[in-house]
Amino acid sequence: MRTSLMPEVHRKADRRGEIPDFLGSHNPACANICAATGEPDVVQSSRTLSRRPGSLATGHRSPIADCCLLLTLLLLLMASASARAEAPFVQLDSPATTVGYLASLLINEVPFPGERGYESEADTRAAMLQILWVLDSRIHQIPPGYLQRHVAGVTSQDIIDIITGTGGRRQCEGFYRNASGQFVTDQRVQERIQNLLRIANSGGKPGHFAGLLNHAQGLARAYVKGGVQEADRYAGLKQVGPVRVTGHAYAWMTDVDANHPGGNFVTIPDNDDGSLGGNRFFTLKEVAK
Amino acid sequence: MKIEKLFTLTVMLGLLAALATACRSPQVVGAGASTPPAELVQPTYLYEVTRHLYRWYLDEAEVEQVTRQKQFVFWVRQLHPRLDPGDQSVLGEIVLPQLGLSLRVKKADYRIEELHTTVQSQTFKITQVTRLKVPDVAPANCTVVTLDMQEMVDYLFRTRSQRDYPDAALMDRMRVALRQELVREGVSNNAAGTEQIVHFSPLSPVANEVWVYWETGRKLLHFASDIDLANPAVWQQESLMVKVFDLDQQVVLSHEEAPGSNRFLTRHQVGRVLFNCLVLGQRVAVPARTPPIPPGP
Numbered sequence: 001m002r003t004s005l006m007p008e009v010h011r012k013a014d015r016r017g018e019i020p021d022f023l024g025s026h027n028p029a030c031a032n033i034c035a036a037t038g039e040p041d042v043v044q045s046s047r048t049l050s051r052r053p054g055s056l057a058t059g060h061r062s063p064i065a066d067c068c069l070l071l072t073l074l075l076l077l078m079a080s081a082s083a084r085a086e087a088p089f090v091q092l093d094s095p096a097t098t099v100g101y102l103a104s105l106l107i108n109e110v111p112f113p114g115e116r117g118y119e120s121e122a123d124t125r126a127a128m129l130q131i132l133w134v135l136d137s138r139i140h141q142i143p144p145g146y147l148q149r150h151v152a153g154v155t156s157q158d159i160i161d162i163i164t165g166t167g168g169r170r171q172c173e174g175f176y177r178n179a180s181g182q183f184v185t186d187q188r189v190q191e192r193i194q195n196l197l198r199i200a201n202s203g204g205k206p207g208h209f210a211g212l213l214n215h216a217q218g219l220a221r222a223y224v225k226g227g228v229q230e231a232d233r234y235a236g237l238k239q240v241g242p243v244r245v246t247g248h249a250y251a252w253m254t255d256v257d258a259n260h261p262g263g264n265f266v267t268i269p270d271n272d273d274g275s276l277g278g279n280r281f282f283t284l285k286e287v288a289k
Numbered sequence: 290m291k292i293e294k295l296f297t298l299t300v301m302l303g304l305l306a307a308l309a310t311a312c313r314s315p316q317v318v319g320a321g322a323s324t325p326p327a328e329l330v331q332p333t334y335l336y337e338v339t340r341h342l343y344r345w346y347l348d349e350a351e352v353e354q355v356t357r358q359k360q361f362v363f364w365v366r367q368l369h370p371r372l373d374p375g376d377q378s379v380l381g382e383i384v385l386p387q388l389g390l391s392l393r394v395k396k397a398d399y400r401i402e403e404l405h406t407t408v409q410s411q412t413f414k415i416t417q418v419t420r421l422k423v424p425d426v427a428p429a430n431c432t433v434v435t436l437d438m439q440e441m442v443d444y445l446f447r448t449r450s451q452r453d454y455p456d457a458a459l460m461d462r463m464r465v466a467l468r469q470e471l472v473r474e475g476v477s478n479n480a481a482g483t484e485q486i487v488h489f490s491p492l493s494p495v496a497n498e499v500w501v502y503w504e505t506g507r508k509l510l511h512f513a514s515d516i517d518l519a520n521p522a523v524w525q526q527e528s529l530m531v532k533v534f535d536l537d538q539q540v541v542l543s544h545e546e547a548p549g550s551n552r553f554l555t556r557h558q559v560g561r562v563l564f565n566c567l568v569l570g571q572r573v574a575v576p577a578r579t580p581p582i583p584p585g586p
Contacts, residue, residue, distance in 0.1 A: 113373075113401045114408055114522075115530060116497065116513035117416055119380070120372045138549075153549055165550065173539075173552040188473060188533070199403045207403050208373065241422045251549040260420075261551070262544030269421050270391070280419060 089206035090197060090213040093220070095190065098160060101183055103220035105163055105175055106131060108189050109252070110277040112196060113208050117254075117278020121208045125215050127277025130234070132219055134249050134281070136227070138162050143246035145287035150263070151250050159224075234273075237283055240266050244286040251282040325367045329381045329394070329413060330434050334495070335363055336444055338383060338415065341493045342390065343445050344565065346418060355387045361441045362386055364423075364431040373399065381413060384431070386423045393417040394495075397515050406522040408515055415496045416515075452491045454571050455499075455518070462524040463489065463512075467501065468575055470510055470531060474503075485575040488566040492518070502566035509534040509554075509562055534559075 093100035106128040111118040118124065138152035139162060149155050153165045160183045165171035174186040200209035234249045245266050253259040260267065265282040268274030274281050328334055339361070343352075355361070364384040372378060376399040383392045394413040401408060427433050455463060471485055483505075490500040498513040514530045516523045523530065534540075534554055541553045554562075 111515070113399070114404065114406065114515050116515055118515050119370055119395075120376065122371055122373075151549060153547065170552050171550045188531075191473070203403050208401075209403050251551070253551045259551075260544060261549050262546070263548030265548065267419070267421065270419075275393075275417060275419065278417070280417075 088201040089210040090200045090217070092193070092197065092213065092217055095185060095193075096182075099217075099220045099224045101163070101175075101185075102132075102135075102159060102223065103217045104185055104189060104193060105172060106216040106219060107193055107196065107213060108174060108185075109172070109279065110212075112212060115278075119277070121211055124212055124277045126273075127279055128212075128216050128219055130249060130276055130281055131252055131279070132223055133234070134252055135159055135162050136223070137248040137250055141248045143248075143284055143286070146246075146264075146284065151284065234268060234281065234283055237268065237272055240269060240272070240283065246284045246286050249281040249283050252279045253282070254279060325365045325381055325432050326379055326396075326413075328396075329365050329367075329383065330363075330432055332434075332436055334413070335383070335434060335436065336441070337493070337495045338392065338394075339385075339441060340445060340448055340451075341415060341495050342385070342388075342392075342418070343449070344491075344493070344569075345561065346390070347388070351388055356438060356442055358387060359438050360435040361438050363434040363436075364427040365434055366428070366431045368393070375399065379413075384423055384427075386427070389420055389423055391417075391419045391421050391423070393419075395515070404522065404525075406516070406520075408520075410497075410517055412494065414517075415493075450569060452569055452571075453494070454489070455492060459519055460573075462521060463499070464573065464575065466512070466524050466531075467510070467573075470533070471503070471506065471575065474506060474508065474533065483577050486572065487575060488570040488572050490562070490565040490570045500562050500566055502563060502570070507536045509536065509559065509566075 092103055095101050095104045109131055110124045110127045112124065136159075138148065139157055139159065142148050142151055147155075152162055153171055154161050156162065163172050163175050164177050164183055170176050174189040176184065178184050196209055196213060200206070200213050206214075235247050237245055237247045239245060243266055249268060251261040251265050253261055259280070261282055264285040264287065266285050268281045268283055362385070364382075364386060366382050368380040368382055370380060378398050379396045381394045383394060384390070385392075393416050395410070395416045396413045397408045397410040399408050400406070454460070467487060485506065486504040488502040488504065490502075492499060497515065497518050498511065499518065501510040501512070503510060511532045511534070512518070512530055513532075514523045536559065539553050540556055540559050541547060542556050544550075544553060544555065547553055
């Protein structure tokens, strides 16, 4: 299902922030919710009910049987409504899996409504996608003249290694390997995600929180399954002011501290959408091959 | 005749009203969609913005460089990003070309349905500060505001030690949130079981953030939000707004030591935070947690 979505995703994505919705109208999660709530049954029951008064009036069935039938239908309706209210709008994969861990990172690094740096759901979605592209570029887009360890701090083709870094030089705060080598997060990362999940699954309908969490999970699943291509808004970046750059982004940092990640990283300016979701993205200075 | 006089009087009164309005905000140049909100070009607001930068971002070399000039220049414009449906927030950008600094500011006005909370700022708050190379001339859609340099320098000198602390209600909320953080951080070392000493940085009227130096835990905590800190709703969601930096693990002299990592603060940054917390800040003792009484037999 997700594989077949990819070509459409490629067409939808452009470099100015139109981010593909991995969980749109053909969202399998939505189908699951409908199945869980028994939506078709509700429709069918309503139709049945609308026809029944006539039969009650004609007296073809005993009043007790009709009452029982009505009661049964009423109970079914209530059970269906209850199930619908309890069905979560978002379900995230376990952070112990690669997909779940990647989704945790995408969620952790961007602002949600009410948080510092939040601008809009679209902006936060764009930031998630660009963070994913930073990670991918650190594996597959190492520019000529650089070694992977210069850019990513590690030498590895494994997305988990790119996220965790090595030893004391972790790359993403809160994400690391424990003494047993398992990829884990700080407790506060999962607490925040659980809080976001609780908020997303509250209320009568999915809102921005649910949309953002589902987007992160969708991105992570799509990436691990087949990669996300042609959606990197910085891929074609060749010049930042007087500096020749490699294109693609290779680092991000919170924008508020006027931070710079050091090395040959070059700040991508606002004119090139360098600030997304409260994060500043950085490309690399072009060096001699 | 009387009608003509009345009409003339009405027109004159109208003109006087328009003139008075224009005189109150003479800094705004331009019209239509490119005109920034009046609040953004008010000298009092720009003074506060500069004081925030002076306290948290600028160093002596930058100040020395800019004070040689006669005018302190701001380029101000409103931004029009695509917001969520129903979001009435207003965003703007303030560029300080002489310092190569760009600030994004936001006056939030939106509702978070899931939290049953309205996020509404009383004034524009700084959400981003970026050091960028700025063009030689202001972009066409910017309003240029100039303030007298000497007056600005005098203001910064006069207010360099000004301390704006949270009121009692806000302090109580911060204390509760802090205790939760201390418990969370103290899981492994039982730190929450003893009295903890913390130092709050002063508040800024143009930023929704506060730094806390947790002396006994040797950590920095950064509380930041899109919601005004005075809004109780902020503190109900404290897990969404705090970042913790371990001073023994996450401080480097230069980011060159771990290129590309977003985990570290530089010693310079930490020094600035400590100055604001220890020298200008407010020391608070958080008493030991009373252990829960076990249920009786």
